[in-house]
Amino acid sequence: MLWSKDFIPTIKETPQEAESLSHQLMLRAGLVRMLIAGVYSYLPLGLKVLNNIQRIIREELNSCEACELLLSALQPQELWIKSGRDKALGDVMLKFVDRKGRNICLGPTHEEVITDLVKNHIASYKQLPLILYQIQTKFRDEIRPRFGLIRACEFIMKDAYSFDAEESGLDKNYKAMSNAYKRIFKRCGLNILTTEADPGVMGGNVSHEFMSPAQDGEDLVLLCPKCKSAKPLKETSDQSCPKCNVTLEKINTIEVGHIFKLGTKYSLVLGANFIDAKGQQKPIIMGCYGIGVSRLVSAIIAQNHDKDGIVWPKEISPYQVVILPLDTTDRKIMGKAVEVYKELEQGGMKVLFDDRDERAGVKFKDADLLGISLQIIIGRESLKKNTLELKIRRNQKKLIKTKTVILEEIKRYVFG
């Protein structure tokens, strides 16, 4: 893509309205813009990052034989009254009455809707187990939206639901999902702390949270520096590790995933039953599994940046390579740049071509801010020597070699 045809409005100065570092970098690199507090537009670069996260999630969940579907944002309040969660959610749920007089809410989550869907189509134990998931936009009436995508009124979630005939089936799916989460977060370039958590309004009796350490994270986790076990900070928390007998460290984190053994909470109240092998009617045993997709963008930046800007993990980088011709009025430079651009794109790589008529310094600063994994710098010096300059964003290493060697190096990095 040519930079001039793209829409990447970078900002030099630190935006004062952004409290957290990840939010500042997101604005500066032109990933998002705020429409109103808690509501964001994803600009092309931000959307590419979101899509990369979503691709990883889909690959890992599909490998667990989970099926993707897409539920609606509009939900009848009636279902929430049935489950008793209309009161539990309270004012956080956005509600209104439509022209037909229907009481509608904007889904903050989908346990009720999916249980209602499945109960009409699952009759026998032969149809179980089943795992369904969606990547979809959710809504919360946040009284105090903060930190950009972290506490927003409109955000993207991946929510998965497992349906089993036996407790042992739920245990197996819960374990499989937990492992898939670990693989997902690793591919997203995140170190994660897993804690046993309070199921809260979701229900059930077992739940785990996936917490991503971040300087500005709102959630405090206690970590044992020795055995690395972690637990959420509560008022009653003991400040030492019961196993290692050392003082626990307080770590700021962002919650990026939460999984729950729901049991029969929703299937009982909504009547989602099946007939077992002996002909008896039983409630379906459920689990639910959430990932904060848009929030992950913040968490990834919080763990992957330096003083110059974002440093995207390999699989998340919105483009894999950015090409910087240092003088767009120089025909030879532009000729070489276009040649390299075409070869990389034909090789199946996503390449951004900085064709802007800007000073070299501006291009270097913007390329570092954007955080694209690899930079190819083409100037008069390198042309004279018939070489190209490759800069690896993460470690700032530079390699000056012939085009053939540089392109081989890039292929190894991207596909290796």
Add this chain to the structure above:
Amino acid sequence: MLWSKDFIPTIKETPQEAESLSHQLMLRAGLVRMLIAGVYSYLPLGLKVLNNIQRIIREELNSCEACELLLSALQPQELWIKSGRDKALGDVMLKFVDRKGRNICLGPTHEEVITDLVKNHIASYKQLPLILYQIQTKFRDEIRPRFGLIRACEFIMKDAYSFDAEESGLDKNYKAMSNAYKRIFKRCGLNILTTEADPGVMGGNVSHEFMSPAQDGEDLVLLCPKCKSAKPLKETSDQSCPKCNVTLEKINTIEVGHIFKLGTKYSLVLGANFIDAKGQQKPIIMGCYGIGVSRLVSAIIAQNHDKDGIVWPKEISPYQVVILPLDTTDRKIMGKAVEVYKELEQGGMKVLFDDRDERAGVKFKDADLLGISLQIIIGRESLKKNTLELKIRRNQKKLIKTKTVILEEIKRYVFG
């Protein structure tokens, strides 16, 4: 994918609640389910169809150098008051006040939001032209939702916006978009009538509609049987072609696309200006281009079905091949079926494996209903002769040949 792990609830009987044929087939083939009137859940097969449509749209728009972004569903009513469209849209817009006292609406379209975004980032003619688009969920408070996905309260749209410095630039982008639309609809397996239309509430003075003929379509178009020119039916419509002097035919259609030369309507009221080459401030010249993405599913089915069910166009088919082992208790049949399944998947094809313990008749009927392009039927007879049976859904042709020949034939069909 194994059918037993998927979620494809087919229905034998014609659902009485569905008025149109496309809606009936969508329910019967397990593509969608209604949550409340006008609000649908896309089941796995329906989502796959949606994804295929979206992939085609993205490929064709990206080839026009359009950039994808993603705007929010929540919008401040304030922007609509500025443009004067709050009154024009009226009760169709879903509105509410949030906890912070903000007047919010759920976006039925995004001209205001995108103009507001662009005005903060485009300052000079050097940054133009620019084309931005999104594929996103929109909301309308339909007083009478009908025909499944055709007139719904929550639906998916592709909306694109062009920004130009000159009228000639708008003309060029409008033409490019119109051509992209023709390619998109063709790849979706649709015959389309293009009509000059009334811009209506969108504004501007030139607009064209892309109408998809459909037995149950609500919009009537007058078509000249000789020169094939088309125009929307109005009360004042002349019932003969002015060029050919023959009586026009009334055709039922579904509106699947609409493009508008907006001119400066939105840039003037929202103050989206740029500085031209002479240093003068001018309003940006805009165009907008919509496609009803979820509605396309209905339009495609309306033009691509027979008495047995859906007949998906090649690029839309949710899977490319369905494998039907006729007896799942027969080890030899299942062995051969799994062998073929693995080879096709390794060849990069999307394959559904009907591993259900059902009678051959049920499998045949369901496969025809689902409309997947190719069926491989594996029974005792064909195994004896060391052959496979390939059925092409569209023309019902059958080919009984060795595995090698059949797999070559499938490759040719899918990738050829």
